[in-house]
Amino acid sequence: MSRQGENIYHRKDGRWEGRYIKGRKLDGSIRYGYVYRNTREETKRVLDVFKTSYQPAVPKPSSTISLTFKEWALVWLRRIELRVKRTTFSNYHYKLNKYILPxxxxxxxxxxxxxSIYLYIEELQNNHLSMSSIQSIFTLFKQVLSSGLSRIKCDATFLTLIKLPRRDWSRVTSLSLSEQKRLSLAASQEPAKKGLPVLIALHTGMRIGEIAALEWCDIDFEKNIIQVSKTCQRILNQKKTPAKTYIHIDGAKTKNSIRVIPMTPFLREKLKQYRQDGELARWVFTNNDGPCEPRLLTNYFHKIRKKVGLTHIHFHQLRHTFATRCLEALSDIPTVSALLGHKSTQLTLDVYSDVLMDQRLQTxxxxxxxIS
Incomplete structure (x- = not known):
């Protein structure tokens, strides 16, 4: 039992607990501190030391303290707009409005x-988002919140303690060799503008945005190489104009995505023939004097794969198919990683672990x- 005004209590576990005012939270509510000792006398002695040595500060009124997440997010977006790529900014803007601000x-x-953050992560999982998407959203959320807490001089170290559920790499699906041959034959029979993007993906592993951004100056027929340094995307228009989106050519996805890919003899001949038959244009695949956007190339692809009865596959699986064929040919991991433009060989090992297991079995x- 405690004496009035002392805030000392005898606990059920036999110890004595002393409580003192440690400070105040930003909303003005009291923040308590606690001491625990085996006797009342010792607890009171230590408690008196804390009470006399600690002078709780009353927070000064500040307009920044009442900042909402949305108010700070808008400030944060304005600050980073000129420091990041347009595609990156558009991605941040979309994720904030779609997944975080609501x-x-x-x-x-x-x-x-x-x-509240762990409840938020659980809600993202309940919305059936992949762990890679959740990881991307949370990274952005943490970046905005951390800078906001720093702005109002509030501790943000607790953010480093929050751990996301382990990301399990999903099994990548690639075409079998017979499926690849069927698709390749069908693509070869199409007009080059429609079929050639499929062949490029199968023979180089390039992403669809990289194929859409290809210029003829990126292809060196003498050295037999393709230089990958750009990507084409349709992004949200942040300006108040009738067009909600527009085509944007930007640098490669990452510095590792800038790479040189040798051409197979088959692909080289297909590109040379297309170059000879076509007009002298800047872009390899054009639409209205500009680059042919990824969405249109995707539509061409789906029409071709339907003709050969390939269902439930998407364009990006052509990239996985290229990687799988390389690994089946017993190519070393660093080479495959460089051809794909991965940031590390570990990423290649993680994504294509199943294919590598087949290699190990063969070995x-x-x-x-x-030895038998």
Whole structure:
């Protein structure tokens, strides 16, 4: 039992607990501190030391303290707009408005804590988003919140303690060799503008945005190489104009995405023939004197794959198919990683672990044959 005004209590576990005012939160509510000792006398002695040595500061009124997440997010977007690529800015703008602001827009920055963040992560999972998407959204959220808390001089170290669920790499699906041959034959029979993008993906592993951004100056027929340094995307228009989106050519996805890919003899001949038959244009695939956007190339692809009865596949699987064929040919990991433009060989190992397992089985079978 405690004496009035002392704030000392005898706990059920036998210890004595002393409570003192440690400070105040940004909303003005009291923040308590606690001491624990085995006797009342010792607890009171330590508690008196804390009470006399600690002078709780009353926070000064500040307009920044009441900042909501949305108010700060808009400031943050304006600050980074000129420092990042347009495609990156458009991506940030979209994710904030689609996934983050609907939950946190009215929350004061200092009110957001670990519990509310873990509930948010759980909600993202319940919306059936992949772990890679959740990771991307959370990274952006943490970046905005951390800078906002720093702005109002509030501790943000708790953000480093929040751990996302482990990201399991999903099994990549690629075409079998027979499916690839069927698709390649059908693409070869189409007009080059429609079929050639499919062949380029199968023979180089290039992303669809990289294929759409290809210029003839990127293809060196003498050296037999393709230089990949750009990407083409349709992005949201932030300006108040009738067009909601527009085509934008930007630098490669990452510095590792800038790469040189040798051409197979088959692809080289297809491109040379297309070059000879076509007009002298800047872009390899054109539409209305500009680059042919990825969405149109995707439509061409789906029409071709339907003709050969390939269902439930998307254009990006052609990139996986290229990587799989390289690994089946026993190419070394660093080479495949460089051809794909991966940031590390570990990423290649993670994504294509199943294909590599087949390689390991083949190796063991060869060893067994050799030593038997």
């Amino acid at each position: 939950i946190f827009k009215h929350k004061k920055l200092y009110e957001i804590n670990e519990e 063991i079978e060869k060893v067994a044959t050799y």
